[in-house]
Amino acid sequence: MSTLVIAEHDNSSLKAATLNTVAAAQQLGADIDILVVGGSCGDVATAAAAVPGVGKVLVADNAAYEHQLAENVSQLVAEVATGYDNVLAPATPNCKNFMPRVAALLDVGQISDIIAVDSPDTFQRPIYAGNVIATVQSADAKKVITVRTTAFDGVPAEGGSASVESVDSVHDAGLSSFVSEEVAESDRPELTSASVVISGGRGMQNGENFKLLDGIADKLNAAIGASRAAVDAGFVPNDMQVGQTGKIVAPDLYIAVGISGAIQHLAGMKDSKVIVAINKDEDAPIFQVSDYGLVADLFEALPELESKI
Amino acid sequence: MKVLVAVKRVVDYNVKVRAKADGSDVDLNNVKMAINPFCEIAVEEAVRLKEAGVATEVIAVSIGDKSCQEQIRTALALGADRGIQVDVETAAEPLVVAKLLKGVVDKEAPQLVILGKQSIDGDNNQTGQMLGALANMPQGTFASEVVIDGDKVNVTREVDGGLQTVSLTLPAIVTTDLRLNEPRYASLPNIMKAKKKQLDVYTADDLGVTVTKHLTQVKVVPPPERQEGIKVADVDELVDKLKNEAKVIS
Ligand SMILES: Cc1cc2nc3c(=O)[nH]c(=O)nc-3n(C[C@H](O)[C@H](O)[C@H](O)COP(=O)(O)OP(=O)(O)OC[C@H]3O[C@@H](n4cnc5c(N)ncnc54)[C@H](O)[C@@H]3O)c2cc1C
Numbered sequence: 001m002s003t004l005v006i007a008e009h010d011n012s013s014l015k016a017a018t019l020n021t022v023a024a025a026q027q028l029g030a031d032i033d034i035l036v037v038g039g040s041c042g043d044v045a046t047a048a049a050a051v052p053g054v055g056k057v058l059v060a061d062n063a064a065y066e067h068q069l070a071e072n073v074s075q076l077v078a079e080v081a082t083g084y085d086n087v088l089a090p091a092t093p094n095c096k097n098f099m100p101r102v103a104a105l106l107d108v109g110q111i112s113d114i115i116a117v118d119s120p121d122t123f124q125r126p127i128y129a130g131n132v133i134a135t136v137q138s139a140d141a142k143k144v145i146t147v148r149t150t151a152f153d154g155v156p157a158e159g160g161s162a163s164v165e166s167v168d169s170v171h172d173a174g175l176s177s178f179v180s181e182e183v184a185e186s187d188r189p190e191l192t193s194a195s196v197v198i199s200g201g202r203g204m205q206n207g208e209n210f211k212l213l214d215g216i217a218d219k220l221n222a223a224i225g226a227s228r229a230a231v232d233a234g235f236v237p238n239d240m241q242v243g244q245t246g247k248i249v250a251p252d253l254y255i256a257v258g259i260s261g262a263i264q265h266l267a268g269m270k271d272s273k274v275i276v277a278i279n280k281d282e283d284a285p286i287f288q289v290s291d292y293g294l295v296a297d298l299f300e301a302l303p304e305l306e307s308k309i
Numbered sequence: 310m311k312v313l314v315a316v317k318r319v320v321d322y323n324v325k326v327r328a329k330a331d332g333s334d335v336d337l338n339n340v341k342m343a344i345n346p347f348c349e350i351a352v353e354e355a356v357r358l359k360e361a362g363v364a365t366e367v368i369a370v371s372i373g374d375k376s377c378q379e380q381i382r383t384a385l386a387l388g389a390d391r392g393i394q395v396d397v398e399t400a401a402e403p404l405v406v407a408k409l410l411k412g413v414v415d416k417e418a419p420q421l422v423i424l425g426k427q428s429i430d431g432d433n434n435q436t437g438q439m440l441g442a443l444a445n446m447p448q449g450t451f452a453s454e455v456v457i458d459g460d461k462v463n464v465t466r467e468v469d470g471g472l473q474t475v476s477l478t479l480p481a482i483v484t485t486d487l488r489l490n491e492p493r494y495a496s497l498p499n500i501m502k503a504k505k506k507q508l509d510v511y512t513a514d515d516l517g518v519t520v521t522k523h524l525t526q527v528k529v530v531p532p533p534e535r536q537e538g539i540k541v542a543d544v545d546e547l548v549d550k551l552k553n554e555a556k557v558i559s
Binding site for chain 2: 067069070071074092093094096097098099100101102103104105107108109110111112113122126127128129130131132133134135136137138139140173174175176177178179180181182183184196220228231232237238239244245252253263264270273274275276282287288289290291292293294295296301304305308309
């Protein structure tokens with residue numbers, strides 16, 4: 001038995017999501033190799049080789065893969081996957097984009113977003129916005145799986161010394177091309193792996209007011225998130241959305257500010273260790289899942305909180 | 310240009326779904342059903358392309374038993390021209406749905422297929438991408454903008470860190486994200502008109518697809534309950550609790 005883990009990266013650094021995925025892969029009890037698909041991604045391969053418990057790192061480094069175009073990446077992954085029993089990738093926006101194509105090319109089902117491995121063919125995954133947890137068994141000989149990273153503690157990033165081999169086959173489907181990217185640079189920790197997250201909702205009223213969260217985030221080394229309502233209203237960019245259809249987070253501390261607590265939002269944060277809610281409506285559903293609730297006007301509470309931590 | 314839109318019948322998004330006591334499945338008795346919100350956005354996008362003179366015909370397709378005709382009629386009331394139901398008895402898995410949609414694509418030869426990025430019941434986020442692989446079509450998933458440009462379509466996608474724009478050769482697949490558009494409400498006259506629009510029914514056999522089973526649901530259980538916490542009186546108490554009780558800040 002052998003397992004292939006697809007690395008999440010940005011061509012320069014290996015993302016923590018890969019380490020969570022390796023942890024999930026270990027539970028399958030098979031040998032693990034990592035596949036790095038990208039363009040000018042040599043540093044990522046070096047980093048992947050340092051992950052303990054990995055047999056070898058395969059690197060497909062070509063301009064056709066630089067922007068992770070699903071049409072190209074999926075063909076490469078499907079080709080490499082022929083030598084493996086399991087293919088695992090983190091359930092990141094990037095891997096969610098190409099993994100189902102891989103599954104279809106291999107004519108197998110995909111098991112999305114697993115949160116537990118019961119046995120090599122049986123897994124748990126949340127459905128209906130996490131209102132129920134389903135146990136599913138796969139009948140396919142080859143398993144294509146995406147992993148909810150917050151459900152598995154990552155393996156260490158250092159300590160291993162896997163060999164690195166290059167994969168030379170180039171798949172350029174010629175169907176798609178990269179045009180442009182608008183990516184906000186941030187010095188803050190990544191939303192999905194930060195140990196503290198502070199999120200703002202519609203109650204923040206506008207984008208300018210999100211600055212009220214900055215000082216607190218600075219002091220707690222927190223990432224900043226948002227509800228769908230705050231994103232839809234244009235207060236903050238889309239990649240800050242936490243929830244069923246946004247990012248899933250499970251930090252040690254989650255602070256929800258001016259967020260009512262709709263099921264779709266809870267689906268993305270209710271596995272956080274400690275939840276704090278600040279809301280002026282004492283009946284807001286967010287208080288039902290929060291450990292510490294503060295009924296207050298956020299415009300008064302936030303500056304005070306910043307000064308006292 | 311023909312546009313095919315896939316729509317799914319799901320539990321209404323306001324419903325808090327529960328597991329049945331015996332754990333065999335979720336309890337959907339007497340629960341309100343609706344068109345999947347992402348599919349509604351897909352229909353809206355297709356209809357706007359028609360109103361802009363880019364699309365000539367919008368076809369709404371759903372895979373399911375007879376009850377999904379209700380959601381096809383909803384799509385027709387929102388402005389789709391005709392409907393197709395692919396009749397399958399039990400809920401089909403994403404790979405099977407993708408194969409059935411491929412069958413419809415082969416029959417209809419649309420230039421654009423628009424689907425929701427995920428359905429809010431299974432939360433799989435697979436079907437559009439799988440259809441892309443099966444039909445060898447490029448895909449623009451998690452779309453927040455779709456612009457047809459000659460024989461290409463430019464799709465702006467919601468990705469990690471922001472937005473990415475890709476250019477795809479038609480025919481292509483688009484899966485919708487929340488910010489693509491705000492769907493309209495169907496007017497009463499349009500709901501009446503929708504009842505008379507053409508709706509064809511195919512079987513998997515008609516499309517030459519064998520319905521296979523890849524995943525078995527063994528059981529469903531409720532998620533671990535969170536204990537309801539306490540209300541703190543003020544910011545001082547909150548800071549004290551976080552420092553000394555929860556010990557999550559220092
Ligand atoms: C298909 C679908 C997918 C969705 N996916 C997501 C998702 O992934 N993530 C997500 O978050 N939502 C999602 N939603 C939306 C979700 O249903 C809610 O609409 C949304 O979460 C509401 O955001 P909110 O809590 O910020 O806004 P509201 O519900 O409007 O709540 C605002 C809160 O702010 C409080 N408030 C206002 N002013 C103040 C003040 N001065 N001080 C303190 N408190 C104040 C109010 O009391 C209120 O509780 C989805 C919906 C659908 C249909």
